[in-house]
Amino acid sequence: MERRKDFSDLKREVIDNGNCALCGGCVATCRLLDYGLLRMDVAEGGPVKGEGQQYAPAASCFFSQGKPVIRPGQQCPPSCGYCYYQCPRVEAPVLKEGLEEIYEVVSKDETIRGACHNGGALLSLLVSALEDAIVEGCITIADKAGKPEVRVAMSKSSLIEGAGSCYGSAATLTGVADAIVNQGLWTVALVGTPCQIAGYEKMLEVGRGTHNAHNFSSSVRLRISLFCTGAYSYDALVKEYLERKQGIPVREITRLDIRDDGLHVYAGDKELFHAALSEIADYKRAGCKICEDFAGRFSDISVGHIGTPAGKSTVIIHTDFGKEVFERAIEWGYIDAKPIDKAGAELIHRLQQEKREAGLAEKAKRKD
Ligand code: SF4
Numbered sequence: 352m353e354r355r356k357d358f359s360d361l362k363r364e365v366i367d368n369g370n371c372a373l374c375g376g377c378v379a380t381c382r383l384l385d386y387g388l389l390r391m392d393v394a395e396g397g398p399v400k401g402e403g404q405q406y407a408p409a410a411s412c413f414f415s416q417g418k419p420v421i422r423p424g425q426q427c428p429p430s431c432g433y434c435y436y437q438c439p440r441v442e443a444p445v446l447k448e449g450l451e452e453i454y455e456v457v458s459k460d461e462t463i464r465g466a467c468h469n470g471g472a473l474l475s476l477l478v479s480a481l482e483d484a485i486v487e488g489c490i491t492i493a494d495k496a497g498k499p500e501v502r503v504a505m506s507k508s509s510l511i512e513g514a515g516s517c518y519g520s521a522a523t524l525t526g527v528a529d530a531i532v533n534q535g536l537w538t539v540a541l542v543g544t545p546c547q548i549a550g551y552e553k554m555l556e557v558g559r560g561t562h563n564a565h566n567f568s569s570s571v572r573l574r575i576s577l578f579c580t581g582a583y584s585y586d587a588l589v590k591e592y593l594e595r596k597q598g599i600p601v602r603e604i605t606r607l608d609i610r611d612d613g614l615h616v617y618a619g620d621k622e623l624f625h626a627a628l629s630e631i632a633d634y635k636r637a638g639c640k641i642c643e644d645f646a647g648r649f650s651d652i653s654v655g656h657i658g659t660p661a662g663k664s665t666v667i668i669h670t671d672f673g674k675e676v677f678e679r680a681i682e683w684g685y686i687d688a689k690p691i692d693k694a695g696a697e698l699i700h701r702l703q704q705e706k707r708e709a710g711l712a713e714k715a716k717r718k719d
């Protein structure tokens with residue numbers, strides 16, 4: 352009989368090989384979750400604070416570094432391996448084709464628009480889902496003193512409060528366990544990067560029998576993905592590229608933004624520097640270089656700010672359930688929406704295609 356693989360195999364095949372997406376799925380499904388055997392060791396690397404982003408599509412996954420680590424000196428139980436078999440980088444989940452409707456969206460809530468600057472679609476969809484009792488809580492990345500933190504928000508005010516400027520990403524899937532085990536929630540919305548949403552899909556595929564004592568599959572009702580062009584290592588992008596190579600002192604930088612036309616670096620209102628995405632591609636985390644998913648195709652809804660004018664959000668509907676949630680948000684007056692224009696849709700498709708091709712090329716390179 353073939354040996355059942357375990358964390359040592361996950362470490363060797365995925366983590367040490369630079370293939371980890373940092374989704375947190377292995378930690379969330381660890382059989383010894385309650386014991387804290389496996390955890391995300393997220394490296395420090397002070398994200399740059401800015402004004403214009405929160406849950407920021409595309410830029411929210413700006414910096415991240417780290418890896419899943421096991422408590423030193425501890426042994427896994429024999430024949431476990433939950434972590435290995437649910438990892439989306441061991442074997443990707445199977446994509447079921449769904450809808451693809453793309454909209455230009457703006458929140459109708461002034462407070463949300465003020466807190467978000469980019470249309471506020473994500474926050475409004477979450478508030479709508481909470482107030483419509485579709486979900487009891489929302490697992491999001493919140494800004495805590497400039498650092499990304501996984502948070503379970505259960506009200507509009509806590510969603511707005513967490514919507515500070517934050518250029519980091521965190522292992523969102525660990526929030527699923529928190530929502531279920533610590534908060535006792537039965538229905539949650541999961542907001543994450545495409546890899547995190549794929550990680551959740553893999554949990555569903557692998558089956559409830561492997562999910563510790565926790566029934567994840569019936570708890571996450573709504574999945575919202577953020578557009579993602581990649582997460583960067585803070586040390587590599589800011590210290591090595593911007594400071595050492597481009598001569599821009601870190602202390603002068605007040606805001607970084609990644610848009611469809613590349614990286615923008617600001618000191619207050621003044622733009623100090625701009626670089627095309629291709630120019631900074633080498634500074635991405637190793638696990639992001641093999642990523643093929645720009646919009647989060649395993650989600651119900653994707654949200655970003657690429658493809659629409661400033662102050663608006665781009666929303667892609669992927670599932671019938673996503674469409675239901677979206678239409679209810681329109682019906683109840685949370686958002687205004689209209690189909691995206693042709694140029695915006697073409698840009699989204701181009702970015703999807705480019706990311707897929709780059710991910711496949713890097714995978715082929717690593718195999719050689
Ligand atoms: S990709 Fe996700 S599940 Fe796989 S090792 Fe990394 S954090 Fe764990």
Ligand code: SF4
Pocket residue numbers: 357358380381382383388389421426427428431432433434435
């Ligand atoms: S092998 Fe089991 S106990 Fe060990 S880290 Fe993986 S899920 Fe946790």
Ligand code: SF4
Pocket residue numbers: 372412520544545546547579580581582638639640642643644
């Ligand atoms: S590029 Fe891919 S792996 Fe990296 S954070 Fe974005 S979705 Fe995750």
